[in-house]
Amino acid sequence: MTFQNKAAEAVRLIRREAEATRAAGGQVYMTSSFQTQSVPLLHVVASNGLDVEVLFIDTGYHFAETYGFVDALSRRFGIDVRWIGSSAQHAALPDGGARALPEYYRSPDACCRRNKVMPLREVLRPGDMWVTGVRRDQTSHRSAMDPVMVDGQGVRHVRPMLAWTAGDVAAYAAAFELPAHPLGEKGYTSIGCAPCTARPEVAAGSGSAARGARWAGMQKSECGLHT
Numbered sequence: 001m002t003f004q005n006k007a008a009e010a011v012r013l014i015r016r017e018a019e020a021t022r023a024a025g026g027q028v029y030m031t032s033s034f035q036t037q038s039v040p041l042l043h044v045v046a047s048n049g050l051d052v053e054v055l056f057i058d059t060g061y062h063f064a065e066t067y068g069f070v071d072a073l074s075r076r077f078g079i080d081v082r083w084i085g086s087s088a089q090h091a092a093l094p095d096g097g098a099r100a101l102p103e104y105y106r107s108p109d110a111c112c113r114r115n116k117v118m119p120l121r122e123v124l125r126p127g128d129m130w131v132t133g134v135r136r137d138q139t140s141h142r143s144a145m146d147p148v149m150v151d152g153q154g155v156r157h158v159r160p161m162l163a164w165t166a167g168d169v170a171a172y173a174a175a176f177e178l179p180a181h182p183l184g185e186k187g188y189t190s191i192g193c194a195p196c197t198a199r200p201e202v203a204a205g206s207g208s209a210a211r212g213a214r215w216a217g218m219q220k221s222e223c224g225l226h227t
Contacts, residue, residue, distance in 0.1 A: 003175075006161075006168055009160070010160035011050065013147065013158060013160045014050055014052065017158045018051065021156055024127055025127060026156070027129070028052050028053065029053050030045065030052045030130070030131035031120065031130065032081075033192070034070045034073060035190065035191050036181045036184050037166075037169050037190075039173060039178045039179065040161075040169055040176075040178065042077055043176055044160075045131075046077035054079050054080075055123065056070055057084055057085045057115075057119055057120060058084065059116055062193055062194065065181065065183050069179075069182060124153070125155075126154030128156070129158055130156065131158045131159075132157065132158075132159055135166075136163065145162060146159075146162075147159050147162050147163075
């Protein structure tokens, strides 16, 4: 299947599931990390007039380039992005020593949970729909996902890009001359929070070429949003 056909199928999937969600009284949301690989799905949503509220989870730890990219894409695509989360959550522990280190050093899982998972959980309600751009070719965990599923909290997960490959993403971006994240020019292929995204040379040998720079050297490949 060509990337054009996959894009058309993505539109049909989102529209169909959104209609069912709203008919049952739910809201429709989409999260985006605003990485280069996230741009095609944002373009699909914007260019097809899909009624989806786009959320950006601001952990307070993103690169300055990411914040600038969010603003640039919002203007280019005409998307009103809702920012959730707050850097006000980042409080140092009162005692000294190792426990006074930032949470992302002490416990990356706890940091992701506090600054990504919990802010999103406060938004999503049972019966709501959550669109994401996860793909099966990204991690072994994602390879077993289904395009549509309802989680234990009653939230409908919709994954319109699940069958896309990295090649499909690149082809779509080239066809529509979509912009890339500014850090891509410095060799970054997967960009998350600054403290847990290693520079390319540090991440060498830390896993897949696409996501090896995330949590390099740790037994971790997911932030917890999709697990």
